[in-house]
Amino acid sequence: MDMDDKDGLRAWLIALRTPGLGPGGLRERLDAAGGDIHVALARLRAHPAALGETARGWLRRPDQDRLAADLAWLAQPGHALLRCTDADFPPQLDNIPQPPAALFVVGDASLLLYPQVAIVGARAASAGGKAHAGAFARALAGAGFAITSGLADGIDGAAHAATLEAGAKTVAVVGTGPDRIYPRKHHELARRIAAHGALVSEFSLGTAARADHFPRRNRIIAGLALGTLVIEAGLRSGSLITARLAAEQGREVFALPGSIHNPLARGCHRLIRDGARLVEHAAEITEVLAPCARSLGGELEARLDGRDGRAEGGLPGGADHPADPDYRRLLGELGHEPATMDDLVQRTGLSAAALSSMLLMLELDARIERLPGNCYQLLPGLHAPG
């Protein structure tokens, strides 16, 4: 980092930490200053009338230790501040209501330019809901999308974890400072996301978990992604906020239906009544979103096209390499006659547990059909690989 960068970063950090300024206030002043943070900050100091006394105090005498700590954090490898004036700031965030002025990123900041699908849902998700989150994440990642979520317990964590396990890209947008992990149990998951994906926050270092920060976090999840998939959600779930924000931002909203006796299906059902697309298969999402990604052009388009060839004939979840023998063996043994799990164990030599997860993925990818009595067959029109 050269001196000029450091001065600019320092000015940004002062502005971002100015109490009551907020991303809207900062963006407004930057616009007026032609995008120059030094000019914006100087004018802010010269005319702080609109701000409160705390802000004026901070602008007069910012906490040097805190700024030094911020700069030290940013100097670490893999840490970055993505400013709205930077060329690689995700353009899809510029058009949402109340766009963030800057994002702290741990990991691969270029991921924010990937076409993304958000997968969100209940913290108290059911085992089935978490399995769905994982299977949709694998299938969508296999189709070339990065999977974006909120690092929360339940659906969010399942989506991140499954994407990482498939060797694919995931983005976690958190409601705390980028140096804080909430919930604690996701410490190890956050470490893996930082190492193989990106962990993103608009909140300054040291910001603890606060209830009112999560809806703010949700607008960024919804804004980064081309579409948001809600897997399971109660009627009071924060995921409904994310979905509403996505719809308001003109993004696609998808929701999984469920039994009328599952309270965690009610939020999804409400979304569907309100216009969200009901989905049963990951392919329904890729069909809708692939043209959106292309229409955005530029970086997003290139990313998706780069992966598209792989995705179209491919299998979900990193198992799309012709060398993946297990999927080929399973598809080879499935026909248009229903086969039971026992049949498939016998024919493939794979364990029931392994088959169960592979079958779920193939089903979500609309390659096979599950019939009553736990039987499986290829969907009409599809053929087993030769």
Place this chain on the structure above:
Amino acid sequence: MDMDDKDGLRAWLIALRTPGLGPGGLRERLDAAGGDIHVALARLRAHPAALGETARGWLRRPDQDRLAADLAWLAQPGHALLRCTDADFPPQLDNIPQPPAALFVVGDASLLLYPQVAIVGARAASAGGKAHAGAFARALAGAGFAITSGLADGIDGAAHAATLEAGAKTVAVVGTGPDRIYPRKHHELARRIAAHGALVSEFSLGTAARADHFPRRNRIIAGLALGTLVIEAGLRSGSLITARLAAEQGREVFALPGSIHNPLARGCHRLIRDGARLVEHAAEITEVLAPCARSLGGELEARLDGRDGRAEGGLPGGADHPADPDYRRLLGELGHEPATMDDLVQRTGLSAAALSSMLLMLELDARIERLPGNCYQLLPGLHAPG
């Protein structure tokens, strides 16, 4: 039956049995004849050119034994032919595409003037689907609607049976002659429907089950009802035809969502994608249909209003009398704190089986909420009866 009636009936039976004439052709000729069947039949005999040789043969020399058998059947108590020229022909059928010219009815023909909800679905329904059919039938019957269905195995049969068990009104529209029962296993059910409801067919006596008659039957089910609820349906289910016809006729279509792993939820999901209303509670259906019933005015309105007061504060399924002690006891023991099934067995002294069915009905009626872990509580805003 006086002689005049018998002559008229005889002319109708000849016209209805004329091969290739069909309900459209008969209605056209009746319209041209000012509604007089004798004039219409005389003109048909005088100008049979548009019809085939079989029809001309029949019109020249109708089978007297068959007509005598038809008249003998119609002379039996509870048997009737409802002609489109009759004042009590259901007016809602006049505006559907290809309306029937007449209906054979066994039982209470006035039921066709009741506000009706159709409940249809898969023949190979799951146990859960049949339970839903029964519970929605009871709740909707309790709200003042007659329940109309197709007497088929599975969802249809469950809806009819539950309505009868609740002492409410049900209409079965069959795809055979009114003297034939299909499937055979529904012989006893059909007998009870004839005794306490109405069994309806547009097909002449002796007509056996034919695949192409069931879609024709479906247009009458959809046309009689203000709305059609599909409980479970595969992607190739005839229920989707009924639902499509209902939508084309400007009627409301409702569908129950389910797990993405249930092949019998797929048809419902397709309907919802195509614009059907996703429903979780019977109350969502009554809210939509009660104003429709009123806007139809006349007989339908009077029927619904006559039952409305009872329904509004009432309990579903015939258990709405303040004297019904079991429901009052159960509601009295339910609070806004979750209670387990064990709690409720202990508090009410009712069996788990009885409670289970009562709780499902209360849930469908949006009076209670089922929470994870099989717990139940009153929905917010509702109070236990004093």
